Amino acid sequence: MAPPREIPKSRKSLLPRTPACNGVATKVNGVWQPQSGRDGSTVAFSGNMVFASGLYCVTNSPGPYHGTISGAGVTFYVTNANFSMKFNGGGNLTASAPTAGDYAGVLMYLAPQVNGSGALSNTQAIDLRGNGSQDIVGSIIAPSADVTMFGNSGSNGFKSQIIGYQVDSGGNADVSITYNAGQNYQAAQPMQISLLK
Numbered sequence: 001m002a003p004p005r006e007i008p009k010s011r012k013s014l015l016p017r018t019p020a021c022n023g024v025a026t027k028v029n030g031v032w033q034p035q036s037g038r039d040g041s042t043v044a045f046s047g048n049m050v051f052a053s054g055l056y057c058v059t060n061s062p063g064p065y066h067g068t069i070s071g072a073g074v075t076f077y078v079t080n081a082n083f084s085m086k087f088n089g090g091g092n093l094t095a096s097a098p099t100a101g102d103y104a105g106v107l108m109y110l111a112p113q114v115n116g117s118g119a120l121s122n123t124q125a126i127d128l129r130g131n132g133s134q135d136i137v138g139s140i141i142a143p144s145a146d147v148t149m150f151g152n153s154g155s156n157g158f159k160s161q162i163i164g165y166q167v168d169s170g171g172n173a174d175v176s177i178t179y180n181a182g183q184n185y186q187a188a189q190p191m192q193i194s195l196l197k
Contacts, residue, residue, distance in 0.1 A: 014187045016106050016141065019077050021057035032056070032071075040077055045069065045085070051095070055103060061085070070094040075103040075138075078110040078124070083145070086127040093128060097138025097183070105185040107138030107160065110145050120144050122165045128158070136160050139185035149175045159183055 023038025034041040034054030044060040051071030058078045065087050069076075074095055087093065097107040113121040124145035128136065137159040140147065147164035158177045161184045169175045 015112065015143075016109050016185060017102050018111070019055055019057060021077070021079060025054075025056055053098065058083075064088055066091045068092055068094060072096050073098045075106045076108045078108065078142075081111070081113050081123055083110055083124040083126070086125070088127075093136055095137070096135065097185075099183075103185075105139050105183060106141065107136065108140045108142065110142040113144040120165060122146065124165075126164075127170075128162075137183050139163065141185065161185070 019040035020038075021040040021042055023035030023041035025032050025034055025041040025043040027033070030050060032043060032049060032051045034052070034056060040055045040057040042057045042059050045058055045062045045065065045067075046060075047067040049067065049069050051069070051074045053071070053073030055075045055077065058076050059080065061080045061083045063084050063086065065085050068091060070093075072095070075098060095107060097103070097105050099105075103109075108126075110124050110126070113123045115121045120143055122144060124142060125148075126140075126142060126145055127148045127150065128140070139161045140163070142162075142164045145164050147162055147167045148170050149158070149162065149167070150170050158175070159180060160177065161179055162177075
């Protein structure tokens, strides 16, 4: 099977920069740390994980996920073309995106998958669940993923924008999204030239 084609440059400018993923994350005193001086540190999601601020390249597809992923000032770039993550059994995501730098406002970015004709492929899946007063802050950019959002029992909910191939809601509770542009990804505006008479 041939690898997926690249997204055309005209569409790429709307997405965050693709990191090199040339570092390796290490666990220090129970907290995952990015490798200093590297452009993304590889890590596999497994169990309860606490992350220090930084850019992490997620290499696995954990499927049903029973743990909690937490951290402040973090971006998770998912490299797996068939990534699937479904929080269940009390597992949840409690994290916030960086507020500055290349990935300001980006909490999760799933590598887009493109088929032979240049169209996006729907090969990834993620289920997001809000628990209690826990927060999910920052954009989740998953153009090749089915994203299912489950209800929040607390008032804080998702402080996010969700971009997916398909986005649905599930469960009986309400899904609460509070969008604040300053907490989410802002695509750089291309330079424009205008002529004046």
